[in-house]
Amino acid sequence: MRTVTAYATPSAKAPFEKTTIQRRDLGPRDVLIKIHFAGICHSDIHTGRNEWGEANFPFVPGHEIAGTVEEVGSEVDRYAVDDRVGVGCMVDSCRECKNCLAGQEQYCLQGMTGTYGSIGADGRPTDGGYSSHIVVDQNFVVGIPEGVDLDKAAPLLCAGITVFSPLKHWGAGPGSKVAVVGMGGLGHMAVKIAHALGAEVTVLSQSLSKQEDGAKFGADHYFATSDESTFEQLAGSFDLIINTVSASLPMAKFLSLLSLDGTLVSVGAPSEPLEVPAFALIGGRKSWAGSMIGGIAETQEMLDFCAEHHIGAEIELISGDDIGGQIDAAWDRVVDSDVRYRFVIDTGSFA
Ligand code: NAP
Numbered sequence: 001m002r003t004v005t006a007y008a009t010p011s012a013k014a015p016f017e018k019t020t021i022q023r024r025d026l027g028p029r030d031v032l033i034k035i036h037f038a039g040i041c042h043s044d045i046h047t048g049r050n051e052w053g054e055a056n057f058p059f060v061p062g063h064e065i066a067g068t069v070e071e072v073g074s075e076v077d078r079y080a081v082d083d084r085v086g087v088g089c090m091v092d093s094c095r096e097c098k099n100c101l102a103g104q105e106q107y108c109l110q111g112m113t114g115t116y117g118s119i120g121a122d123g124r125p126t127d128g129g130y131s132s133h134i135v136v137d138q139n140f141v142v143g144i145p146e147g148v149d150l151d152k153a154a155p156l157l158c159a160g161i162t163v164f165s166p167l168k169h170w171g172a173g174p175g176s177k178v179a180v181v182g183m184g185g186l187g188h189m190a191v192k193i194a195h196a197l198g199a200e201v202t203v204l205s206q207s208l209s210k211q212e213d214g215a216k217f218g219a220d221h222y223f224a225t226s227d228e229s230t231f232e233q234l235a236g237s238f239d240l241i242i243n244t245v246s247a248s249l250p251m252a253k254f255l256s257l258l259s260l261d262g263t264l265v266s267v268g269a270p271s272e273p274l275e276v277p278a279f280a281l282i283g284g285r286k287s288w289a290g291s292m293i294g295g296i297a298e299t300q301e302m303l304d305f306c307a308e309h310h311i312g313a314e315i316e317l318i319s320g321d322d323i324g325g326q327i328d329a330a331w332d333r334v335v336d337s338d339v340r341y342r343f344v345i346d347t348g349s350f351a
Pocket residue numbers: 040041042043044046158159162181182183184185186187204205206207244245246247248266267268269270291292293334335337338339341
């Protein structure tokens with residue numbers, strides 16, 4: 001066991017505290033990663049505030065990890081010391097079920113092992129990336145190409161892949177009209193990636209306050225959902241809608257914006273149920289779907305795509321003194337939709 005520095009919350013809604021945690025000894029196929037940066041995902045907050053059920057405390061969140069390899073196990077052949085690497089939302093899966101064999105480890109039929117909140121290979125609860133180091137099997141580590149800075153790359157490991165996967169799956173590209181609902185962490189990545197894929201991109205945000213930023217990220221159009229005329233104006237417009245909102249929305253209104261055979265994909269995961277009247281789907285042969293992160297190979301494909309297109313996240317860096325207080329404040333700002341557009345913790349300064 002190796003003792004490393006981390007920030008944990010001792011109970012739901014309690015302030016973050018500096019602490020130490022144990023990482024397992026390196027197995028033959030394990031990689032010890034020095035974490036340079038960890039993104040703050042809204043899922044960390046849903047989990048840490050018990051919005052998805054009772055979490056395990058003390059809770060060390062973080063599943064947007066970017067760092068460098070510090071040490072490798074005897075059989076590691078994919079990575080070497082000093083390589084730039086990332087870890088996302090999962091650190092293991094059964095590797096044998098049909099979904100794992102298809103490269104869809106996130107849908108492992110035995111349940112994938114989460115980077116936090118699961119039981120790890122050593123039988124202990126897994127702790128996330130708000131820490132100085134992590135030990136991960138090489139098959140669940142991805143390479144971060146040169147061409148994207150590590151701090152701006154960290155959010156790609158969850159926010160980036162969570163929107164890349166459905167955009168690819170539902171064919172976003174030249175000639176397709178894509179709407180992104182909510183321009184927070186996931187949403188701003190969806191705008192950048194959909195634009196780079198060649199789609200015509202519309203942002204549907206609560207207000208027009210971030211319109212200029214949306215244009216910078218590649219949005220062709222920008223509308224406020226607080227304005228009822230938006231729904232009349234855009235009825236039947238989109239082939240694909242990616243809903244990134246962390247709260248429950250009136251789904252029928254958003255489904256009315258789909259064109260014939262269009263699909264609305266929910267990636268936002270509010271604790272409250274979403275309601276869909278059958279008639280919102282029947283008229284126009286519409287689909288309502290969900291999507292969860294992406295597989296390991298697809299995560300690597302996304303990182304390579306982002307490097308090629310010079311795409312990183314827009315970040316606010318948490319560094320220096322009172323890291324715990326800054327994390328508490330960042331969580332509140334994310335919940336208030338006051339994030340521009342991802343908080344990233346300078347975990348490299350912990351040790
Ligand atoms: P985020 O940064 O907080 O972004 C969510 C955005 O939704 C906000 O910035 C805001 O954008 C909009 N919004 C928030 N509350 C709203 C409300 N009451 N009504 C309308 N719009 C509202 O969060 P995130 O990190 O991007 O995560 C978004 C959601 O995706 C979370 O539920 C998270 O758990 C989930 N998630 C799912 C996956 C997956 O695999 N499916 C992966 C990661 C995260 P505007 O101000 O522009 O309206």
